[in-house]
Amino acid sequence: MTVVDFHARIKPGDAEPGRLLAVMDAAGIDRAAVCAGGLLPLDRLARQLDDGGRTEAAADNEGVLRACERSAGRLLPFYFADPVRDVEAYGKHAFDFRGLEISPAVHGGRLDDPAVAELVAIAESARHPVYVVTVAQPGARPADLVRLAARFPRVTFVWGHCGHTGLDIAGLHTVEGRPNVLAEISGCLTVTARLAVTRLGAARVLFGTEYPLQAPEVELCKVAALGLGPSDREAVLGANACRVLGWEASWTRP
Template sequence: MRIWDLHCHLSGVAGLTPEERLGSLIKYADRVGIERLCVYMGMKWAQDPSADDLGKQNDDVLRALEKHKDRAFGFVYLSAKHVERSLSELERCVTNGPMVGVKLWVAQRCNDPMIDPIIKRAAELKAVIFQHTWFKTTANYAGESTPDDLVALAKRFPEVPIICGHTGGTWELGIRAIREQKNLFADLAGSDPTWGITEMAVRELGADRIIYGSDSGGRSFASQLAKVHGAQISDADKQKIFCDNLRNMMLPILKAKGIQA
């Protein structure tokens, strides 16, 4: 099967430079048959990045992509806490650069309308939009979004596809939270490879709304691939989850940039 990994980082990986770290990820990806990696956030990041830090994180990814552009896609790291700088980074890294998606993490919850100019511009560029989410029993980080927050955002942009990072961590709740919001897609990355996550997601959302990701180097490729390889679903649905859904979402911006996929 073709496998594209939605969710990779340069942290937690061997290497002294961004290029070396992405090279390490690719080495391990080759062992398990992963064709393309989506990479975002740089060598070392904070939960509440400054505007300048966003730029530094994106610089790391741009360096890594320059050496490995045939194997990786870059997503620009943005924050609704720094809207003007984020819009500037969108232009630098996506409009005028090689990146094809947007990564939104913590610092400002995504239900806040402050984020709307970022979503609007990303949608105009056809960039893939990825929002980290989590339901934590120990309380979320300050500014950390839940799937419920993402539903509130998605309702303001019902025609824009948005990916729910980690399926909310507590995936039984996350799947149900996003179920009725048809422009939201579930990212399988990051949680333990518990039996039943993929089966429930297919049952509740449909295979067309589920995307494989690993969260490497925070998680291993093998443990996260097992969620799909070991799922009791059809091979056709596995292929949608492993590659087709993400590829179809990315095709408009890839074609606009002349990137073969």
């Protein structure tokens, strides 16, 4: 079974991708989808989750791309897009990447912003999944994600962390009826992850770690605690990610 971390972050530099790959090896994770991290201090991110706001710091998407190129195929780059300024750049470089992240928590804004629709339209043409963490701010809640997903039924949307509270059961109910929205379970409580599998079905649930903010072993223990049968466990830990990302589920490390 190939284990795939659908959501890890790296701050590009001399230590990457070696540091992340070493962590993956220690945890038994074969491959990972990665996005730029370190855009703002954690205390500011926490405030923005509660109160809104945005950072003007730019994601080092090119650095992520270079790190992934040095990973022997184990890391897959996502483009971290700021709707205010990255529509043109993402359109120009989309086919160098394998997915898109839009984060109201980091860049503020609303999911009904025309610029967000432009980004998703580019993702659709590139056949990218779109990773979104919803927040409590107007325009960026689970219902707003569902409305966006309904406009783009051929795009796979991934609801990051099952919301931002760890216990967003109401949000889980909201996304349940929108089949092109999948749930990524890093950071949420075990009860939320279990309900995600029960309500959405194992085929719509993705394992992730939120490295480096979370130890991958913690998230693997959470999946183990769900008590899934072999086929559902395989789906959550890797097969679903391979399907969404276009990877071979039988891939083995070089």
